[in-house]
Amino acid sequence: ELKVEQNPLFLSMQEGKNYTIYCNYSTTSDRLYWYRQDPGKSLESLFVLLSNGAVKQEGRLMASLDTKARLSTLHITAAVHDLSATYFCASPPGGGTSYGKLTFGQGTILTVHP
Amino acid sequence: DTGVSQDPRHKITKRGQNVTFRCDPISEHNRLYWYRQTLGQGPEFLTYFQNEAQLEKSRLLSDRFSAERPKGSFSTLEIQRTEQGDSAMYLCASSDRLHSSGEQFFGPGTRLTVL
Numbered sequence: 001e002l003k004v005e006q007n008p009l010f011l012s013m014q015e016g017k018n019y020t021i022y023c024n025y026s027t028t029s030d031r032l033y034w035y036r037q038d039p040g041k042s043l044e045s046l047f048v049l050l051s052n053g054a055v056k057q058e059g060r061l062m063a064s065l066d067t068k069a070r071l072s073t074l075h076i077t078a079a080v081h082d083l084s085a086t087y088f089c090a091s092p093p094g095g096g097t098s099y100g101k102l103t104f105g106q107g108t109i110l111t112v113h114p
Numbered sequence: 115d116t117g118v119s120q121d122p123r124h125k126i127t128k129r130g131q132n133v134t135f136r137c138d139p140i141s142e143h144n145r146l147y148w149y150r151q152t153l154g155q156g157p158e159f160l161t162y163f164q165n166e167a168q169l170e171k172s173r174l175l176s177d178r179f180s181a182e183r184p185k186g187s188f189s190t191l192e193i194q195r196t197e198q199g200d201s202a203m204y205l206c207a208s209s210d211r212l213h214s215s216g217e218q219f220f221g222p223g224t225r226l227t228v229l
Contacts, residue, residue, distance in 0.1 A: 004156075031216065042205060043157070043220040050215060088156050092216060099209070099216045101147065101170060104156030 002027045004091050006105035013079045013112050021087060021108045023072040029094030032065050032072045033102065037086045046087075047074075079112045086110070116141050118221035120206050126227045127196055134192045135224045139208030146189050147218060148181055149205040150174065157205055163189060164211070196228045 003026040013019055023032065031050050035043040047056045049065035049072060056063050060083065062075045072089055086109050090102040119138045127133050139146045144165050149157035160179070161171045165186040175181075178196075183189040193200055203225050207218040 033217065035220075042223045043207075045217060045219065048215045048217045090156075099145070099211070101159035101162055101172075102149075102157075102218060103159070107154075107156050 002091060002094060002103045004089060004103050004105040006087075006089055006108050009106055009108060011108055011110045013076070013110065015080055015112055015114055016078050018078065019076050021074040021076075021089075021110075023074070023089035023105055025070050025072075025089075025091040025094070025103075027091070027094035028067070028070070029091050030067060031092060033090045034063050034072070034074055035088045035090065035104075037088065037107070039086075043088065076110070079110075081112050081114075084110055084112045118206055118208050118219055120204075120221040120224050122224060123222060124225050124227075126229065128229050129198060130195055132192065132194045133196055133226065134190055135204055135206075135226075136188060136190050137206030137221060138188045139206070140210070140219055143208035143210045143219075144186065145209045145211055145218075146183055147207040147209075148189070148191050149207065151203045151205055151223075152201075160191075160204075193226075196226075198228045201226055201228045 005024045034047040047063040052067040054065045060077045065072045086107045088107045090104045121136045147162040148160040151157040161181050163183040178194045181191045203223045205223045206221045209218045
């Protein structure tokens with residue numbers, strides 16, 4: 001059974017600081033997704049990482065994927081308050097199946113304070 | 115913008131009642147997914163359809179839950195004899211098999227409260 005684990009689960013950051021969220025998954029997969037969720041809202045797609053070594057950047061967020069290590073990272077640069085949210089990584093079934101249900105990590109609750 | 119829509123957005127019901135939720139996917143997306151999210155947790159997969167065919171159901175989906183997608187467009191999720199443990203956010207997502215990314219786009223969700 002595929003397991004997806006994120007750490008840390010809680011992250012309190014000062015504005016202007018950098019930090020990284022880690023996402024480990026247990027089954028070989030060629031892709032990984034990152035989503036953002038604001039309180040009481042649905043999930044917003046942030047990044048789609050489709051191959052080993054993929055790196056994508058959007059504003060202060062940068063995501064990368066290492067399929068050999070089964071690890072994805074979400075790096076936050078110079079955090080600002082607007083980034084406060086819960087961040088989820090999610091993996092498809094893997095093992096040669098790239099489509100279908102997603103298995104989500106537990107989520108990382110990010111709070112950025114002055 | 116015709117994103118994924120869900121109806122209703124909120125539902126309060128008494129234990130033992132039946133409820134039905136509707137999801138309209140992004141136009142021409144042939145895959146439709148249902149997830150359930152409880153407070154403080156990530157979404158958990160319930161079931162998914164490719165066109166009108168239900169391809170997979172989670173063990174979380176007890177006999178009280180049923181989902182349909184009769185014409186391969188919108189989908190309904192019905193919960194019979196609701197229990198307090200069914201209280202959660204029910205999320206619908208859709209994806210397009212023709213695009214290689216497999217990215218799933220989520221609707222706003224239906225928040226169910228069972229009293």
